[in-house]
Amino acid sequence: MHASDRLLLCFIINNVYLHVCVCFQLSGSVMTMYSxxxxxxxxxxxxxxxxxxxxxxxxxxxxxxxxxxxxxxxxxxxxxxxxxxxxxxxxxxxxxxxxxxxxxxxxxxxxxxxxxxxxxxxxxxxxxxxxxxxxxxxxxxxxxxxxxxxxxxxxxxxxxxxxxxxLKARTTPTLAPSNDRGEMKLAIRFLPQIIHSEGLCSTGEIHIWVKECKNLPLIRATIDPYVKCFVLPDTSRKSRQKTRVLRRTVDPVFNHTMVYDGIREADLTEACVELTVWDRDRLASNLLGGLRLGTGTGRSYGAVVDWMDSSPYEVALWERMMATPNEWVEAVLPLRMLNSAKTAFK
Incomplete structure (x- = not known):
């Protein structure tokens, strides 16, 4: 193979790899590795x-x-x-x-x-x-x-x-998912600019105050719930934040605040806060329900994504936050079953 051919092959491989990585990062959703x-x-x-x-x-x-x-x-x-x-x-x-x-x-x-x-x-x-x-x-x-x-x-x-x-063929979708997942009481706020001690302004912050959950599904004799958060499309370990685990309760009171910095005002229409409630079991953590706070447009930074699917109630809270910077806005939102954007780190 000539040197020019090797150079062209490396260019093609590198660009294909870059395209795959970018698409995966923007999708941010749980996908089966092979269809x-x-x-x-x-x-x-x-x-x-x-x-x-x-x-x-x-x-x-x-x-x-x-x-x-x-x-x-x-x-x-x-x-x-x-x-x-x-x-x-x-x-x-x-x-x-x-x-x-x-x-x-x-x-x-x-x-x-x-x-x-x-x-x-x-x-x-x-x-x-x-x-x-x-x-x-x-x-x-x-x-x-x-x-x-x-x-x-x-x-x-x-x-x-x-x-x-x-064995039989799959002819119709299986039963519709249950919607009785309980609810979450929370407050959020956006601080457009943070003034540091040196007097310099940086990008803004989103604060998420997870107050409590009610009537979580009792999938075992007792459940040990906790809440996990990502700001999508970032699903890295750095983006993940969690509350403590509360034992033996379907009505946990967390009173836990999570802070995400580096958020610009323009990001608010592209990003999405995903909050999922899990039951910590000795075998595995089981997803109980969740919600996504965002614009619900189905798109993020120009890419079509399945996780930008906020319900009208979730969109309404997000829009209230955007309309009243620096102020807490609160709501009690129903939890729903969703595919967590990141299940690798439980």
């Missing part, structure tokens, strides 16, 4: 599993035994790389997904793995278990191989034997 394909293969085969509620641990256990006669994503070689994923619906994002390991080059994978949820029985009775089977593609789209659903409100939990169910 999913629901129509790549025709669904066939079955799944073998059992479910059990362990009262002593207050845990819901799903024992995934095996799958049989799955569709072949690679029909020439007659194989797939399957794994099983579980959700509790309608609140898919609430307790999150669980996954088995990937079994390579087989249409009859044996898993023998337990997927665990720490959840109280009363809440579990309001959910539907969804077990879906996927082909894992390292460099492309994960392919949907089929799913089954179990309505837990009618399930006999004394039945712990194996279940053999035929």
């Amino acid at each position: 999913a394909d629901f129509a790549n293969v025709e669904v066939q085969g079955s799944i073998q599993f059992s479910i059990n509620y362990v009262q002593r641990l207050r845990e819901f256990h799903i024992f995934v035994a095996e799958c049989r006669d799955l569709a072949a994503v690679d029909p020439k070689r007659g194989r797939s790389d399957p794994y099983v994923k579980s959700y509790l619906a309608p609140d898919k994002a609430n307790l999150g997904k669980r996954k088995t390991s990937v079994k390579k080059k087989t249409l009859n994978p044996t898993f023998n793995e337990i997927l665990r949820y720490r959840v109280r029985m009363e809440y579990l009775r309001t959910q539907t278990l969804i077990l879906s089977v996927w082909h894992h593609d390292t460099f492309g789209k994960n392919s949907f191989l089929g799913e089954v659903d179990v309505e837990l409100s009618k399930w006999d939990f004394d039945h712990t034997q194996m279940n053999y169910l035929a």
Whole structure:
């Protein structure tokens, strides 16, 4: 390869890398690293599993035994790389997904793995278990191989034997998410200019005073809530701020103020404050609900973003803040289920 060709190749690679990084930073939303394909293969085969509620641990256990006669994503070689994923619906994002390991080059994978949820029985009775089977593609789209659903409100939990169910295609979206997430009382203010001791003016600050939450969803016997904040599109560790964790309460009083500096007045129409409420569990932190304070335009610094989706109540509080600089504005806002813009640091 000539020197000029090598230079051109490096230029192309560097520009592609820069474009990917910029797009990711501006998007600021939770994305699956590889997209999913629901129509790549025709669904066939079955799944073998059992479910059990362990009262002593207050845990819901799903024992995934095996799958049989799955569709072949690679029909020439007659194989797939399957794994099983579980959700509790309608609140898919609430307790999150669980996954088995990937079994390579087989249409009859044996898993023998337990997927665990720490959840109280009363809440579990309001959910539907969804077990879906996927082909894992390292460099492309994960392919949907089929799913089954179990309505837990009618399930006999004394039945712990194996279940053999035929996989079915996904024809319609699963149940609509629940809106009963509780509420948050908070106040915010924007200080356009901060005077330092040297007499110099800097850019402004946003102050977020998280006062309390009420009626949080009791997804376990007891919950230990805390609040996490980002000012999007920045989802770095530096942007993340958190309240302390309060134990065993659905009505936590935080009285915690978070301060973000380096904010210009022009940024107020481009940025968005995301506040999410989490339950700190020994297994994982579970998202209880959240809100986003911003203009709700769907755009940020010229890019289309899914997190600029503030509700009318959230927009109204943000606009009151912009209209009255240096003054606190307060509201009680309903929490809603949303995809947190950053789940890596809980």
